[in-house]
Amino acid sequence: MGIIFYLCNNLLKLKIMMEIGDKVPEILGTDQDGKQISLSDFKGKKLVLYFYPKDSTPGCTSQACNLRDNYELMMKRGYAVVGVSVQDEKSHKKFIEKYNLPFPLIADVDKKLNEAFGVYGEKKMYGRSYMGTFRTTFIIGTDGTVEEIFTPKQIKVKEHAEQILAAAEQK
Numbered sequence: 342m343g344i345i346f347y348l349c350n351n352l353l354k355l356k357i358m359m360e361i362g363d364k365v366p367e368i369l370g371t372d373q374d375g376k377q378i379s380l381s382d383f384k385g386k387k388l389v390l391y392f393y394p395k396d397s398t399p400g401c402t403s404q405a406c407n408l409r410d411n412y413e414l415m416m417k418r419g420y421a422v423v424g425v426s427v428q429d430e431k432s433h434k435k436f437i438e439k440y441n442l443p444f445p446l447i448a449d450v451d452k453k454l455n456e457a458f459g460v461y462g463e464k465k466m467y468g469r470s471y472m473g474t475f476r477t478t479f480i481i482g483t484d485g486t487v488e489e490i491f492t493p494k495q496i497k498v499k500e501h502a503e504q505i506l507a508a509a510e511q512k
Contacts, residue, residue: 358458358459358460359457359458359459359479359487359490360487360490361486361487361488361489361490362486362487363486363487364485364486365380365390365479365481365485365486365487366380366454366457367379367380367381367485368380369390369423369425369447369454370425370447370448370449370453370454371430371447371448372430372433372445372446372447372448373430373433373434373437373445373446373448374430374434374445375430376445378423378445378447380481380485383421383481384483385419385483386419386420386421386483387419387420387421387480387481387482387483387488387509388420388421388422388423388480388481389408389415389420389421389422389423389478389479389480389505390423390425390458390478390479390480390481391404391408391422391423391424391425391476391477391478391479391501392424392425392426392455392458392460392474392475392476392477392478392479393405393424393425393426393474393476394426394473394474394475394476395426395427395428395474396426396428396432396433396435396436396446397432397435397436397439400476400498401426401476401498402440403498403499404476404496404498404499404501405424405436405440405442406440407498407499407500407501407502407503408422408424408442408444408501408502409440409441409442409443409444410502411502411503411506412443412444412502414502414506415502415505415506418506418509420505421444422444423444423445423446423447424442424444424445424446424447425446425447425449425454425455426446426447426448426449426474427448427449427450427452427455427461427474428448428450429448429450430448432448433446433448455474458477458479460474460475460477461473461474461475462475475492475493476493476496476498477490477491477492477493477496478490478491478496478501478505479491480505480508480509489505489508491504491505491508
């Protein structure tokens with residue numbers, strides 16, 4: 342696990358982020374239908390576990406639609422896709438229906454998965470500080486360990502599926 346320090350309320354806080362080679366927890370969370378999502382549900386596939394800030398916002402919608410538009414190709418290449426945000430099941434259902442998303446979205450309302458992966462923390466926008474999810478994607482291998490991480494600065498929301506597939510070809 343990587344260690345990141347950040348300043349929150351003038352106190353230095355410690356943040357632990359998953360790193361390549363780290364083992365991912367078996368239980369990931371609950372999806373838009375209240376169904377428990379586990380790592381073993383994707384046995385034999387690589388898992389694209391992508392964390393995003395909020396349903397139906399421009400960047401998050403672009404990212405989800407790019408993954409949707411390339412979903413069949415990703416499945417053919419051995420990937421499954423699961424999104425994670427802190428919105429509730431109702432919000433996720435609405436997002437899935439509006440944009441016809443073919444993959445599940447985990448409703449991480451208690452932020453346990455966000456915190457376990459180290460993607461929840463203080464953000465700044467327009468001079469305002471708030472707590473939120475950092476857009477981050479983890480590629481989890483068939484052995485249940487993190488193989489690749491796409492950080493917020495690396496992710497291009499309109500080309501994310503292509504980024505994932507290109508990185509796989511380079512290995």
